[in-house]
Amino acid sequence: DSEGLIVLNIGSYMGGVDLWQNDYEHDDDNFSIQSMHDKTLEVVCVRGAWHLGKLQVGLSQARRLAQGNVVRIHVSSPFPVQIDGEPFIQQPGSLEITHHGQVFMLRRASDEPRGHAAAIMNEVLLDAECKGVI
Secondary structure (H helix, E strand, O other): OOOEEEEEOOOOEOOOEOOOOOOOOOOOOOOOOOOOOOOOEEEEEEOOHHHHHHHHOOOOOOEEEEEEOEEEEEEOOOEEEEEOOEEEEEOOEEEEEEOOOOOOOOOOOOOOOOHHHHHHHHHHHHHHHHOOOO
Protein backbone atom coordinates (compact mmCIF):
# COMPACT_ATOMS: atom_id res chain seq x y z
CA ASP A 1 0.00 0.00 0.00
CA SER A 2 3.03 2.30 -0.26
CA GLU A 3 2.86 5.33 -2.52
CA GLY A 4 6.19 6.95 -1.71
CA LEU A 5 9.70 6.31 -0.48
CA ILE A 6 11.60 8.85 1.58
CA VAL A 7 15.37 8.59 1.99
CA LEU A 8 16.72 10.80 4.75
CA ASN A 9 19.72 11.42 6.94
CA ILE A 10 18.23 13.98 9.31
CA GLY A 11 15.73 13.64 12.12
CA SER A 12 12.96 15.66 10.52
CA TYR A 13 10.92 16.08 7.35
CA MET A 14 8.11 18.46 6.28
CA GLY A 15 8.98 21.16 8.79
CA GLY A 16 9.77 18.97 11.78
CA VAL A 17 8.07 15.58 11.36
CA ASP A 18 10.20 12.81 12.91
CA LEU A 19 9.78 9.98 10.39
CA TRP A 20 12.26 7.49 11.93
CA GLN A 21 10.96 8.05 15.48
CA ASN A 22 13.87 6.91 17.64
CA ASP A 23 11.85 7.55 20.81
CA TYR A 24 8.99 5.17 19.96
CA GLU A 25 8.85 1.39 20.07
CA HIS A 26 8.68 -0.31 16.67
CA ASP A 27 7.93 -3.87 15.59
CA ASP A 28 11.19 -3.93 13.63
CA ASP A 29 13.95 -4.11 16.24
CA ASN A 30 16.63 -4.75 13.60
CA PHE A 31 17.24 -1.03 12.91
CA SER A 32 19.71 1.32 14.58
CA ILE A 33 18.85 4.72 15.98
CA GLN A 34 18.72 7.46 13.35
CA SER A 35 21.58 9.94 13.62
CA MET A 36 22.59 12.68 11.24
CA HIS A 37 26.23 12.09 12.19
CA ASP A 38 26.65 8.41 11.26
CA LYS A 39 26.65 8.76 7.44
CA THR A 40 23.87 6.17 7.33
CA LEU A 41 20.73 6.82 5.29
CA GLU A 42 17.27 5.81 6.48
CA VAL A 43 14.50 4.70 4.11
CA VAL A 44 10.81 4.89 5.05
CA CYS A 45 7.62 4.55 3.04
CA VAL A 46 4.40 6.55 3.16
CA ARG A 47 0.91 5.67 1.96
CA GLY A 48 0.02 8.90 0.16
CA ALA A 49 -1.17 12.45 0.87
CA TRP A 50 -3.63 11.40 3.60
CA HIS A 51 -0.82 9.57 5.41
CA LEU A 52 1.50 12.59 5.07
CA GLY A 53 -1.17 14.76 6.72
CA LYS A 54 -1.51 12.32 9.60
CA LEU A 55 2.28 12.23 10.01
CA GLN A 56 2.37 16.04 10.14
CA VAL A 57 0.09 16.15 13.19
CA GLY A 58 1.48 13.06 14.92
CA LEU A 59 -1.42 10.68 14.25
CA SER A 60 0.58 8.07 12.34
CA GLN A 61 4.05 6.65 11.76
CA ALA A 62 6.04 6.08 8.59
CA ARG A 63 7.06 2.48 7.94
CA ARG A 64 10.78 1.81 8.34
CA LEU A 65 12.22 -0.08 5.38
CA ALA A 66 16.02 0.05 5.45
CA GLN A 67 19.23 1.69 6.60
CA GLY A 68 22.54 1.82 4.76
CA ASN A 69 25.47 3.82 3.47
CA VAL A 70 24.28 3.40 -0.12
CA VAL A 71 20.67 3.22 -1.28
CA ARG A 72 20.07 1.91 -4.81
CA ILE A 73 16.64 2.12 -6.37
CA HIS A 74 16.06 0.21 -9.62
CA VAL A 75 13.07 1.29 -11.69
CA SER A 76 11.51 -0.02 -14.89
CA SER A 77 9.34 2.99 -15.80
CA PRO A 78 9.55 6.77 -15.32
CA PHE A 79 8.45 8.07 -11.91
CA PRO A 80 8.40 11.41 -10.07
CA VAL A 81 11.26 12.21 -7.69
CA GLN A 82 11.90 15.15 -5.40
CA ILE A 83 15.38 15.88 -4.08
CA ASP A 84 15.70 18.67 -1.54
CA GLY A 85 12.48 20.25 -2.79
CA GLU A 86 13.37 20.04 -6.50
CA PRO A 87 11.01 17.76 -8.49
CA PHE A 88 11.87 15.88 -11.68
CA ILE A 89 10.94 12.72 -13.56
CA GLN A 90 13.41 9.89 -13.07
CA GLN A 91 13.78 7.81 -16.22
CA PRO A 92 14.06 3.99 -16.07
CA GLY A 93 17.33 2.73 -14.66
CA SER A 94 19.04 3.02 -11.31
CA LEU A 95 19.15 5.81 -8.80
CA GLU A 96 22.03 5.63 -6.30
CA ILE A 97 21.95 7.74 -3.16
CA THR A 98 25.02 8.10 -0.94
CA HIS A 99 26.19 10.36 1.84
CA HIS A 100 28.13 13.25 0.29
CA GLY A 101 29.01 15.70 3.04
CA GLN A 102 27.72 17.53 6.06
CA VAL A 103 26.41 21.06 6.61
CA PHE A 104 24.86 22.80 9.59
CA MET A 105 21.05 22.70 9.71
CA LEU A 106 18.51 24.70 11.68
CA ARG A 107 15.83 22.97 13.70
CA ARG A 108 12.97 23.85 16.01
CA ALA A 109 14.30 24.66 19.48
CA SER A 110 11.41 23.16 21.44
CA ASP A 111 8.55 20.79 20.86
CA GLU A 112 5.27 22.66 21.05
CA PRO A 113 2.21 20.80 22.30
CA ARG A 114 0.40 19.24 19.36
CA GLY A 115 -2.63 17.71 21.08
CA HIS A 116 -5.13 20.46 20.29
CA ALA A 117 -3.74 21.10 16.80
CA ALA A 118 -3.74 17.36 16.09
CA ALA A 119 -7.39 17.03 17.11
CA ILE A 120 -8.45 19.93 14.87
CA MET A 121 -6.36 18.65 11.94
CA ASN A 122 -7.75 15.14 12.34
CA GLU A 123 -11.31 16.52 12.22
CA VAL A 124 -10.54 18.62 9.11
CA LEU A 125 -8.83 15.74 7.30
CA LEU A 126 -11.61 13.29 8.17
CA ASP A 127 -14.25 15.74 6.90
CA ALA A 128 -12.29 16.29 3.67
CA GLU A 129 -11.96 12.53 3.15
CA CYS A 130 -15.70 11.95 3.76
CA LYS A 131 -16.59 14.67 1.25
CA GLY A 132 -14.25 13.19 -1.36
CA VAL A 133 -11.96 16.22 -1.39
CA ILE A 134 -8.93 14.02 -0.69
